[in-house]
Amino acid sequence: MDSSFDPDSPATGGGIFGLSHSPEEAEVVLIPVPWEATTSYGKGTAEGPEAILAASRQVDLADPETGGAYRHGLAMLPVEDRIRTLGREARRTAEPVVAVGGAESGDAALSLAVRQVNSMGQELNEWVETTARTWLGRGKLVGVVGGDHSVPFGLIRALAETHPGLGILHLDAHADLRDAYMGFAWSHASIMHNVITRLPGVSRIVQVGLRDVGERERSLIDREPERLRAHFSADLDHRRFEGKTWKALVDEIVGELPEEVYLSFDIDGLDPKLCPHTGTPVPGGLDFPEVVYLVGAVARSGRRIVGLDLVEVAPDPTGADEYDANVGARLLYKMIGFALQSRTGA
Numbered sequence: 026m027d028s029s030f031d032p033d034s035p036a037t038g039g040g041i042f043g044l045s046h047s048p049e050e051a052e053v054v055l056i057p058v059p060w061e062a063t064t065s066y067g068k069g070t071a072e073g074p075e076a077i078l079a080a081s082r083q084v085d086l087a088d089p090e091t092g093g094a095y096r097h098g099l100a101m102l103p104v105e106d107r108i109r110t111l112g113r114e115a116r117r118t119a120e121p122v123v124a125v126g127g128a129e130s131g132d133a134a135l136s137l138a139v140r141q142v143n144s145m146g147q148e149l150n151e152w153v154e155t156t157a158r159t160w161l162g163r164g165k166l167v168g169v170v171g172g173d174h175s176v177p178f179g180l181i182r183a184l185a186e187t188h189p190g191l192g193i194l195h196l197d198a199h200a201d202l203r204d205a206y207m208g209f210a211w212s213h214a215s216i217m218h219n220v221i222t223r224l225p226g227v228s229r230i231v232q233v234g235l236r237d238v239g240e241r242e243r244s245l246i247d248r249e250p251e252r253l254r255a256h257f258s259a260d261l262d263h264r265r266f267e268g269k270t271w272k273a274l275v276d277e278i279v280g281e282l283p284e285e286v287y288l289s290f291d292i293d294g295l296d297p298k299l300c301p302h303t304g305t306p307v308p309g310g311l312d313f314p315e316v317v318y319l320v321g322a323v324a325r326s327g328r329r330i331v332g333l334d335l336v337e338v339a340p341d342p343t344g345a346d347e348y349d350a351n352v353g354a355r356l357l358y359k360m361i362g363f364a365l366q367s368r369t370g371a
């Protein structure tokens with residue numbers, strides 16, 4: 026960045042947060058993934074990366090909490106047309122299956138559609154992983170901006186290999202532990218099931234904010250007490266109502282994480298007043314300062330945040346309300362800031 030750069034002046038750079046770093050000169054590289062192949066309820070998260078990019082230009086860069094992440098250089102890769110097209114094709118192929126709630130009927134056309142969507146999901150995962158490895162290999166901190174919650178699998182796989190024992194701090198209203206939702210192996214509702222069953226390098230997933238959990242997900246949590254730690258919103262709320270401080274709860278949560286941590290943030294972990302257009306909003310949930318305190322506590326504990334994603338941010342389809350993307354962009358800046366702090370010990 027040239028020396029005349031003024032973080033207080035209106036954003037002029039075309040990149041994320043109004044900056045103009047190339048990915049080569051940035052310390053943080055974000056991979057945008059416009060993908061929502063298998064979402065069943067609200068749509069629009071495929072537009073998340075571009076909405077966050079647009080809203081990010083309003084974020085003041087000298088963040089008092091995280092200390093000005095922009096100095097490290099931040100860049101978002103351009104959205105690849107091939108990936109956007111693949112995402113649309115996957116969505117189109119999945120639609121008839123989603124419309125009837127799955128392919129259990131044995132209908133041959135629906136079963137074929139499921140297999141095709143699964144193979145497109147596989148292709149996406151491979152692309153995310155290859156892209157992530159390229160930038161990880163150059164020493165970057167890599168993040169994924171979704172898209173639905175299926176998209177960061179390739180990044181998590183790459184990091185689980187280079188950081189065995191990795192822990193995931195998973196903020197979400199949902200456990201995402203379903204084994205193939207509607208037959209779709211790479212569904213947004215299955216991301217953590219796929220991580221826990223396919224990535225032995227991930228030692229533990231610590232889930233926070235859960236409010237909507239299926240019976241089979243619950244029993245998987247009970248069967249895997251070492252690798253899955255679930256913090257339900259109701260439990261956290263009750264304990265706070267009865268006098269526990271948020272700090273005490275955060276210390277417990279952070280204490281369950283290993284030394285190296287990946288942040289996976291589904292925006293619907295927040296109170297839906299902060300993300301009114303997300304695909305599957307659930308009342309309750311965490312407030313913005315609470316999650317920022319939690320993520321900051323990971324860095325302050327001396328743990329290292331080695332990668333991150335922010336998913337399920339969906340802009341208002343009418344374009345009238347940019348709040349979802351505004352909250353998303355600010356959350357992303359805080360997550361990056363704490364990750365950088367944890368990286369350098371600064």
Ligand SMILES: [Mn+2]
Binds near residue numbers: 174197199201213
């Ligand atoms: Mn999720």
